[in-house]
Amino acid sequence: MNDVVNAVLLTEVFVTLFVIMDPPGTIPVFLSLTSGRSPATIRKAAWQAVAVSFFVVTVFAFFGQGILRYMHISIPALQGAGGLLLLLVALELLTGNEKEPTATQDVNIALVPLGTPLLAGPGAIVAVMLFVQRVDSVATFVAVALGVVLVHVALWLAMRFSVNILKVIRESGVLLVTRIAGLLLSAIAVQMVADSVRAFVNGEG
Incomplete structure (x- = not known):
């Protein structure tokens, strides 16, 4: 298989992106943003949000290095910024102070805030760019591409069947998953900042 x-x-790609993008954690946010909408609209919002996220992540995977060079931004700088932003999100998840913008009927919430920055945020973008740097063969390319695709499939399934999932695990289950995701996300954020600082110290930034 290798x-x-x-x-x-x-x-590694799948687990990292799964923790960062947090499909179970998107359930309460998705339900709140799509409340009052028809089932057809909810299903449409689910696949549109995933499509936007996949597009943004793919663009940065292929062209992220060029974009950063043009703007004179180094990977460690973006990694550090992404880590700090992720840490803020993680603290909100841990303390229960998440504040998502209220969706209105005339706003396509699948684009913003669902597609980006909720799903395709700085953490996911930086992680994918770093994984792309490790691509040196067909096997590694397929691994990274497949990992990204599988995570987005998980995101779509979580949002598409969010109402059914909520009935099974209930609000207390979602709360537990959110707290665990916050803890893991905070560890990833600290690691990203530490790696960024290490890169600057080694003159890589």
Whole structure:
């Protein structure tokens, strides 16, 4: 299998992005932003948000380095900024102070804030760009691409069946998952900042 796909890298990509993009954690936010809308509209918003997220992540995966060079921004700088922003999000998840903008009927919430920055935020963008740097063969390319696709499939499933999922795990279950995700996200954020500082100290920034 490693001749076709790097299983270790695939697992690392999927787990990292799953924790950062947090499909279970999008359920309460998605439900609040789509409240009062028809089931057809909710289903449409689910796939549109995932499509926007996938587009943004893919663009930065292929052209992120060029965009950063043009704007004279280094990977460690973006990584540090993404880490700090992720830390703020993680603290909100841990303390229960999440504040999402209220959706109105004439606003396509699938684009903003769902597609970006909720799903395709700085953490996911930086993580994908760093994984792309490790692509040196067909197996590693397939691993990174497949990992990104699988995470977006998980995101779509979470939002598409959010009402059914909420009935199963209930609000207390969502709260528990959100707190655990906040803890893991804070650890990832601190690690990103630490790696950024280390890169600057080593003269890589």
